[in-house]
Amino acid sequence: MNRQKCSVCGEPSRAKLATVYWRWTWPSGDQRAYKQKYDPTCGIALFSRITKSQAGAEECVMCEESAKWPNAIYVHGWVYVPGHDQEEIELIHCEECFLKTEAVYTQGAERLADREVGGRGTPAPNPADDPWAAIGLHP
Ligand SMILES: [Zn+2]
Ligand SMILES: [Zn+2]
Numbered sequence: 001m002n003r004q005k006c007s008v009c010g011e012p013s014r015a016k017l018a019t020v021y022w023r024w025t026w027p028s029g030d031q032r033a034y035k036q037k038y039d040p041t042c043g044i045a046l047f048s049r050i051t052k053s054q055a056g057a058e059e060c061v062m063c064e065e066s067a068k069w070p071n072a073i074y075v076h077g078w079v080y081v082p083g084h085d086q087e088e089i090e091l092i093h094c095e096e097c098f099l100k101t102e103a104v105y106t107q108g109a110e111r112l113a114d115r116e117v118g119g120r121g122t123p124a125p126n127p128a129d130d131p132w133a134a135i136g137l138h139p
Contacts, residue, residue, distance in 0.1 A: 007108030
């Protein structure tokens with residue numbers, strides 16, 4: 001059987017992988033869209049950052065300084081975790097921090113044409129065997 005590989009650690013996973021579609025626009029107007037797969041270990045590390053970022057709407061998720069367009073990058077994410085509802089997120093970065101962290105969103109990723117992002121179906125839930133139960137995005 002062909003196991004899917006995690007985009008971050010590159011390991012084939014026994015568990016179902018989460019899929020995340022990212023999209024952002026550089027202040028130059030350059031639009032980027034990527035698709036990544038996460039196993040539970042790498043995904044939970046990422047999503048703990050996302051959960052933290054929901055609180056402050058206008059602060060960089062990394063340095064927590066105020067970040068506003070055009071000196072900020074708004075990273076939109078569509079998160080599909082097996083057995084959970086689709087989650088739509090926005091991560092704000094000041095430009096300086098984003099330059100340092102861009103690889104988080106592009107590592108092992110498949111680059112997409114912008115129009116391919118969003119509007120995908122949610123993977124079929126499988127609550128009986130849910131390695132993502134610890135994630136805490138949804139009860
Ligand atoms: Zn991994
Ligand atoms: Zn910052």
